[in-house]
Amino acid sequence: MILKKLLLFFSCLVLLSGCWDQAQLNESKLIRAAGFDYTKDGKIKTTAAVPQAMSADTGTGKVFNEIFSAKGNTARQSRIRLDRKVSERVEASKNLIVVFGEEAAKKDIYHILDVFYRDPKSALNARIAVAKGKASDVISARFEETKSSIGIGKYLSESIRAAEGASTVPAENIQTVCPVMFDPGQDFALPYLVPKKNAVSVNGIAIFHGYEMVGKMHGAEAVVFTLLTGKQKTISMSLTKKISDKHKDKILNYASIKVKRNKRTFNVNVSPDDKISAHIKLNMKVVITEYPGDNLTSKKKIQNIENALTKSLTKDANIIIKKLQDMNSDTFGVGRKLIAFHNPTWKKLDWNKEYPNIDYTASVKVKVIGHGIIE
Amino acid sequence: MNSSHTITHRQLFFVLIQSQIGVGVLSLPYTLFAKAKTDGWISLLLAGIFIQFSILAIWKLCEMYPKQTIFDFMPKILGTKLGLLLNILFIVHLFSVCIVILILYNNIVSKWIFFQTPRFIVIIILALTCVYCITCTAREIARFLMLVSPLLLILFFFVGYAYTDVHLLYAFPVGATGIKTIISTSTDALIALLGFDTALVFLAYTEGKSTSKLKAMSYTSLCVTLFYCFVTFTTYIFFNPVEIVIVPEPVLYMLKAFSFKFLERTDLIFLTIWIVSVTTSLISYLFFTAKGVQTLFKLHHHKSAAPYVGIICALIASIPGSKLDVQMWSKTIGMTAMIFSALFPILLLLIAIIRKRKEKGAAST
Incomplete structure (x- = not known):
């Protein structure tokens, strides 16, 4: 009898608890695009885009891109600082794309990517790209398409997907790039983005050696490059x-x-x-x-x-x-x-x-x- | 023994499969790689051959003493006093196996899904579920284990999906680490393959011809070895040899990157199914332990021992906190488990055979 009561007690404990690990959607801001740059004093600047749906009376919801940025000595530190700036908790589990500024890519991308590989919640299938100039410029730019309907993360990710279909860039994400990045006998290439006035152009590939970007190739060359892979x-x-x-x-x-x-x-x-x-x-x-x-x-x-x-x-x-x-x-x-x-x-x-x-x-x-x- | 408690040899096959496949599968490629590099999968195949000897020993023992569990025939082989002592030691070993299953389970679950949940809760939930499952007869347990077996196919499918992005060249050159290392690594592989020793108790319930029992056991070991080998090899060609050193759960990590049109984070789905596999291993071992405790205290039914066994295991399993503690516990218990589960049956068989000969000799003179 006592045993039965005990079992009942424990099953209550089990059934009524379960509130430790919850991440509620209304309490978090989902990052859909993240950009990394080095500042002049060697710090890392993270720029994150969080699309917010604006309720409209007509029924068609508009999307407004909120852009946040913060600096820190490491990628994680800048994320923590970013978290402090934002009212709700910042979540990167639904991230679609990671963009590196050209200068950052030329230094060492693994130092920045480490946080993505280490965090069990991070989205390893996010695309990854290098931007001409600064990543923050690409993330915070107001392109024609992102003004109304879609978030910047979705927009960049779709642009790259189209380019992958046309073979102008190799199809890579954070995880697929990893084994090759570690390999002493092989290197990789990533899409190269150029922000134009009202659209982003995926106009070539950034070539890497080890963890660093060493050069780039444009349009037609990139197609032959993809064929050669x-x-x-x-x-x-x-x-x-x-x-x-x-x-x-x-x-x-x-x-x-x-x-x-x-x-x-x-x-x-x-x-x-x-x-x-x-x-x-x-x-x-x-x-x-x-x-x-x-x-x-x-x-x-x-x-x-x-x-x-x-x-x-x-x-x-x-x-x-x-x-x-x-x-x-x-x-x-x-x-x-x-x-x-x-x-x-x-x-x-x-x-x-x-x-x-x-x-x-x-x-x-x-x-x-x-x-x-x-x- | 009541006839409604027996299981068929087909059920035995599934029972053993479910006991063997368990907590080890996630980190196995990593442990093997740490020593044998990309030849780890060869060590695994070797280990699969080695355990065939233990399986033969277990089968022979159970054939010599039909319808009896190891706890029944150990005193008969070794004499009452030594038999009792070894029975106690064997039960302690079984406790430690249950504990290590719970520890490793909690280690992965709290690292991958439940970051905040206290580890005691994670452990006790699993332990109590298993306690509930073993309060029935061997036949009902076998039915349950058989019922969840199709889930293994899903695991197989998920791992197979990795072949959309593999680099076959990473597996080469084959055999570069040398035969010596490959053989010494197979002891580590052996630990992951443990679970067939639950046959020491389940064989007592199995009906049918003794050859078909042996066949069932051998097929089990073959299937599990091949499945593990497939998983290990897949991770070796998915991850770069330099990269795998920093990924302790390569199978999960590999799945984390996959997304289908309607599914993201396949690793979480994999984990959910994997938990069932862990549960089934724990069920087998808890049943084994409860049977031992029953014999030891001469209880009427193993059911009355089950809750105590489960709660003691859960309590001890929630002690180690840090990653290094977990490693130490699992390493020590892994070694003792290998001695008791794989080597001990062989030794016991030898003693049993010598004894029988002597008895025969004594009878004839």
Whole structure:
């Protein structure tokens, strides 16, 4: 009998409690975009955007972006200070994007990201990007689209998602970037944002080495870069290439293609005297989406286009690889291949010194498999 | 023994699976990596082979003394006094296993979900649930454990989802740490695979041919080893070798980054299901312990021992607070558990065989 009472007592205790861990939505402010910059005196400035829904009589809710910022010696300290400034508790669990100012990215992004990796509540699937100039400018800018309908976090995140679909930037989030960031044999690239007057432009990629940004690439180069990473296919992986100089009418010299399939073979070889050579071979199947010159009837004509595209893309690919070697950024992971398959050689190497000097080339082979509904 | 208390060999399979898969799965890849680097999964496979010997020993013992639990036949093998002493030691060992399950469970739950909730509450909730579950017969326990088994498929699916973003090259070069390290690491892997020793009590309830019992036990160990191996290998190719050193619960951390269109924070869903797995392991071990206490105090039913066992475990389990304490407790208890659960049955079998021979010899002369 006593036992039963005891059990009853404990089950009451259990059922009536459970109020320790609660985070109520009406008592917290959800950060949707966070930006990090270094100030002149070496402190970290955090800028956070908290969208607030404004109740409107018409029924369509407006969104107002509240921007807060605070400085501190570390990322966490600036967050704590931010928390003090804001009336309610600041929550980053629904964060959509983290933006680094270019200067901050050039220092060491892991020092700032540590708090994201350590906090069990943080959103590891938030996108991550580098902004031209200051991150705070991007977060606090009033773009056309963010004036009324959507929050800045959503806006930036969607812009990058569109760019990912078009393969102008690699798809990365806080977690996917982490293993590569730690890897001694591979580096990564992030989307590069440029704030314009009333829109943000995702106009290229920021190239990293280790934890630091070492350079950037723009538009068309970035597409070839994404192709070289071996990405199979996205919604619209498109390119416009100049394929001849013959025509007077300039527009006729160009063809636009859409990549349907992209197959990468990546070979890293070590010769007996420890010379490293790497070669990336891309086999692309494309569809012509624009060719004002028309007359794609003959086999020869198509072959000509294929050859021209093969030549110009191979050239682009090699230029990109040369650039990456100059930046000392091993984004395609030659070093990783060495660790995996040539471990004794890897152990002898100082990869940071060796990488810019290895024999590293690329070749692209284009095959046209379609040309829309006209010939 | 009442015939309605028995279980079939199929039920035995699920009971053992549920006892084996438990608290260890989350941090196993990390512990193995700390020693054997990316070859940890090989150590795990080796450990899977090693435990087959213990399984054989347990099976043989239970075949020699059918329908009896270890507490019944230990005095018969070792004599009344030594048998009683070892029975007590074995019960202490079982207590410590229950305690370590609760400690590790609380450690993860309070780190990942309930930051504010006092640890005693987190522990007592689980302990009391399990106490309630073991107040019934072995058959009912087996049915419950079987019922929750499909949940393991969900865990499997979640881990499998990681293959959308893996770097196969991280697993290479295979075998770089050397055979010696791989073998020595397999002791750590063994601790995670413990749970098959609950067969020492559940086999007494199992009906059917003795070969099919052995088959059920071996299949269990095979399934669990492969499942653990899959989980471990997946985390090794998801995380960079440099990164995994700083991630103590790689499985959860890996899931934290995934989001589906309608689901975010898959790690929390994984944890919810994982808690069921922990519960089932604890149920098996608590049942084992309660049976031991029942034999020791010659109680009529193990039911009357259950609440005391549960509450004592919960009280002791809420002692260690800091991370280092938890590590020390789990390491010490892990070692003793390995000795009692994996090595002891083999030893016991040897003694039993020698005794039988002597008795035969004595009878013939």
